[in-house]
Amino acid sequence: MTGTALLAVISLGTVGGAHLLSRARWTWRTPRTGIALWQALGLCWGIATIGALLGLALLPYRSGVLGGLPGMYADQAARLGAVEVAALLAAVSLTGVLLVMLMYAVVQVVRDRRRHRALLALVSRRDSAVPGTLVVDHPGAAAYCVPGVRSSKVVVSAGTLALLDRGELAAVLAHERAHARERHDLVLLPFTSLRQVFPQFGLVSRCLDAVELLIEMAADDRARAGRPPRDLATALLRFAAARPAAAPSGTLGVAAHGRIPVMARVNRLLEPDPLSRPARVAATAAVPIIAGLPLFLLVLPH
Structure with missing residues (x-):
């Protein structure tokens, strides 16, 4: 339960973090670090949100998120109640939507570039x-x-x-x-x-x-x-x-x-006003922490 609750808190925290980072101006002083922070924050939101939903669905197995999946598979989700089934469906749906829309964006960009390259060849x-x-x-x-x-x-x-x-x-x-x-x-x-x-x-x-x-x-x-x-x-x-x-x-x-x-x-x-070295190091160190924390909670038995 603790891990699931922490994943939910992290998911909500990333929304607040995105709000603050979208208004931040210090990232302009180190744009590459800012880009890395945005990527870590986006990854953290996706993993934490899906993980929290899966954790809620797998609570009856008391083995954490990844640890509960074999138990659910073994008994064909017999222990899941209405709330757990809804959470499982929400996790699967969100994962599917995010992946499908990412693939759609890739296909759309590739198609637009192919069309524009053909036009450039002519004009x-x-x-x-x-x-x-x-x-x-x-x-x-x-x-x-x-x-x-x-x-x-x-x-x-x-x-x-x-x-x-x-x-x-x-x-x-x-x-x-x-x-x-x-x-x-x-x-x-x-x-x-x-x-x-x-x-x-x-x-x-x-x-x-x-x-x-x-x-x-x-x-x-x-x-x-x-x-x-x-x-x-x-x-x-x-x-x-x-x-x-x-x-x-x-x-x-x-x-x-x-x-x-x-x-x-x-x-x-x-x-130019470069960011100080300590601040740049702290921001850089935050990138793997933000990206890795929800992954750690996924594999942690709880």
């Missing part, structure tokens, strides 16, 4: 001014990457080539290559699928927005390595002033919509 061209990059003859500002398993495509518009100077363009291309190299699209997938499962909850949308912003900041940090941070900062401001269209579905663009995210990125580029 894009190579340009010696930007080697390794596809150029689309469109007057608007656009810069994004199309991630892939074997190869990723970085795309810019003719309008972007006219809008940015050489240093700014190099910074934007480095930003997009950072997205592709670090596979930020895979980081977003679980949060995108979670929003599809719970579209009515504003907290889930705020979580996705927070992760998207941290991903952009992480790519900004890669892009400014070895070059003046002002190049990327001015490029972001030019993109914001040009009001670019949203990046195609399944891609990652350089400019997030909204004044606050853009200015937050510009300010941290021009006035």
